[in-house]
Amino acid sequence: MTTLVIVVVMAGCVFAVRLSGFIAAKATIPAAWERTLGYVPIATLTALVVASVSGRSNEMSLGIVAVGLAAGISYLTRKTWACIVGGMLVYWLLQFVA
Amino acid sequence: MTQQLPAGEQAAGHPTRQPSADRTLFVRGFVAMMPMWTGAIPVGLAYGLAARSAGLGAIESQLMSLLVFSAAAQISAVSLIDDGAPTLVLLATTLLLNVQLLLIGLAAGRETRPGWPGRLSGAFFLTEGAFGVAAGIGRLTLPSLVGAGASMYVSWNIGTALGVTVGDAIPDPRGIGIDLVAPLAFLAVLVPLVRTRPAVVTVVVAAAIVLALRQVVPSGVAVLGAGLGGSLAGAWAASWRRSDLSPEESR
Numbered sequence: 001m002t003t004l005v006i007v008v009v010m011a012g013c014v015f016a017v018r019l020s021g022f023i024a025a026k027a028t029i030p031a032a033w034e035r036t037l038g039y040v041p042i043a044t045l046t047a048l049v050v051a052s053v054s055g056r057s058n059e060m061s062l063g064i065v066a067v068g069l070a071a072g073i074s075y076l077t078r079k080t081w082a083c084i085v086g087g088m089l090v091y092w093l094l095q096f097v098a
Numbered sequence: 099m100t101q102q103l104p105a106g107e108q109a110a111g112h113p114t115r116q117p118s119a120d121r122t123l124f125v126r127g128f129v130a131m132m133p134m135w136t137g138a139i140p141v142g143l144a145y146g147l148a149a150r151s152a153g154l155g156a157i158e159s160q161l162m163s164l165l166v167f168s169a170a171a172q173i174s175a176v177s178l179i180d181d182g183a184p185t186l187v188l189l190a191t192t193l194l195l196n197v198q199l200l201l202i203g204l205a206a207g208r209e210t211r212p213g214w215p216g217r218l219s220g221a222f223f224l225t226e227g228a229f230g231v232a233a234g235i236g237r238l239t240l241p242s243l244v245g246a247g248a249s250m251y252v253s254w255n256i257g258t259a260l261g262v263t264v265g266d267a268i269p270d271p272r273g274i275g276i277d278l279v280a281p282l283a284f285l286a287v288l289v290p291l292v293r294t295r296p297a298v299v300t301v302v303v304a305a306a307i308v309l310a311l312r313q314v315v316p317s318g319v320a321v322l323g324a325g326l327g328g329s330l331a332g333a334w335a336a337s338w339r340r341s342d343l344s345p346e347e348s349r
Contacts (some may be wrong), residue, residue, distance in 0.1 A: 007165060008165065009185075010192050013189055013192050013193055014171055014199075017199050018196070018221035018224045019203070021199065021202060021205075022206065024204060025203075029204070035333040035336050035337070036332075039296065039297070039328065039329040040195075040197045040326075041170065041198050042291050043304035043324060043325045043332065044195050044329075045288040047304045048173075049284045049285055050304075050305045050308045051321050053281050054309060054312065074289035078289075078290060079136075079137070080140050080141050080283075081139075081286075083285055084144050084282045087278065087282040088275070088282065092274070092275070095275065
């Protein structure tokens with residue numbers, strides 16, 4: 001499947017999820033389901049972060065340190081740009097020192 | 099602060115608004131979202147960089163932002179494309195990452211009860227941030243929701259264009275560690291969501307599952323398994339601590 005087709009199918013999937021909420025506005029979702037759905041993005045994002053930085057080359061051990069410190073920066077500042085810029089600066093500093 | 103609306107009834111049973119009132123609400127939502135551009139543009143830039151680093155073309159990268167309009171889904175997609183994950187895994191991850199929009203769409207739909215044109219425009223521009231901002235500036239209306247979403251859409255695409263442009267100017271993105279931008283962007287979205295103990299449980303369990311599953315299955319499948327396992331663990335932890343609200347409930 002070409003990347004262009006993937007993009008279009010992805011757009012359809014995301015739009016369908018968004019639209020289904022509006023369509024099913026009168027539906028009742030069991031509380032347990034609603035609670036579980038609320039944690040899905042947190043779990044999936046965590047898995048993506050861990051999968052991205054684990055099990056790679058030695059270079060990525062620097063990446064793990066940088067991501068760990070970036071998590072601290074993000075927690076303290078609550079700024080998205082600070083997390084990304086801070087993490088990259090830490091990574092480049094570690095690369096320079098190592 | 100709410101807008102004084104002219105009397106009148108729509109098929110859906112809700113008051114109609116004059117176009118000028120709708121425009122005012124749209125602009126109010128659009129402007130209220132603008133301070134959030136400082137968060138959206140850097141993540142958009144990070145996505146653009148990650149997309150180019152993963153080998154996506156400039157047009158494909160920008161088109162994804164124009165059509166998909168979901169930071170987490172787009173960054174995960176380029177990361178999974180880069181890892182060579184199967185398309186089905188990529189699409190399943192996209193759905194998982196956006197499942198919360200189903201709940202937000204339900205809340206927005208119940209509050210605004212739009213007709214089909216409103217449902218389509220509201221759905222396209224629906225994001226967590228847009229919902230929060232539109233609800234925060236007065237009674238939630240469809241124009242204010244669409245205005246806030248459109249504002250985010252503009253900033254997201256500006257950020258993407260910047261990232262694609264910068265990415266094109268870097269001859270060897272991986273050589274300077276640009277592939278680290280994707281996990282950092284995930285992290286920037288994730289950390290503000292982790293506000294309660296059940297959320298912390300979700301993070302710990304999801305991390306443990308993905309590390310274990312990666313030993314036996316491809317990375318994309320491990321992410322899906324961790325997404326499901328972690329969310330079940332979070333819900334279980336929340337049911338033991340009723341005083342802690344889920345991310346959705348605390349909004």
